[in-house]
Amino acid sequence: MCKNFFKVMQDEFEMSMMGELKFFLGIQINQGEKGTYIHQSKYTKELLKKFNMDDCKPMNTPMHPTSSLGKSEDEGKVDQKLYRDPRESHLTAVKRIFRYLKETTNLGLIYKKSKDYGLVGLCDADYA
Structure with missing residues (x-):
C-alpha cells in the first residue's frame, strides 16, 4: 500500500x-x-537557550489563575529590544510560559497503531 501511494504521489509531484x-x-x-x-x-530547548531561560525554575502551569493582561498606563514599560509589548x-507572563515549557519539554502526542485506522481524541478540560 505504501509503495502504491508513493508511486501515485511521484507521478503527480x-x-x-x-x-x-x-x-x-x-x-x-x-x-x-x-x-x-x-x-x-x-x-x-533551543528556544529556552535563545532567550537565556534554559536554567530557569520550571512551572507546572503556563499562567497564574488570577493573572490578567492589559495595557495599563500605570505599569512600567520594558525595553522594546527585549520584548515588543511595552508592559512589564x-x-x-511570557517568562512564566517559558518556565512552563521548561517543565513540559518532553511532552508530546502519541498515535497508537491499530488495525481499523480509527482516530480517537481525548480531552481533560472542565472549563472551570
Whole structure:
C-alpha cells in the first residue's frame, strides 16, 4: 500500500523517498512498533537557550489563575529590544510560559497503531 501511494504521489509531484521521517517543521517524529510519537523537545530547548531561560525554575502551569493582561498606563514599560509589548506584566507572563515549557519539554502526542485506522481524541478540560 505504501509503495502504491508513493508511486501515485511521484507521478503527480516531484519528490524523492529519503527514508523514515524524523523531523518536520520543528517537530520530532519517533516511529516505533506501538505507534508514532511526535514532540518538540529539541525546538523547545533551543528556544529556552535563545532567550537565556534554559536554567530557569520550571512551572507546572503556563499562567497564574488570577493573572490578567492589559495595557495599563500605570505599569512600567520594558525595553522594546527585549520584548515588543511595552508592559512589564506581559513580559512576566511570557517568562512564566517559558518556565512552563521548561517543565513540559518532553511532552508530546502519541498515535497508537491499530488495525481499523480509527482516530480517537481525548480531552481533560472542565472549563472551570
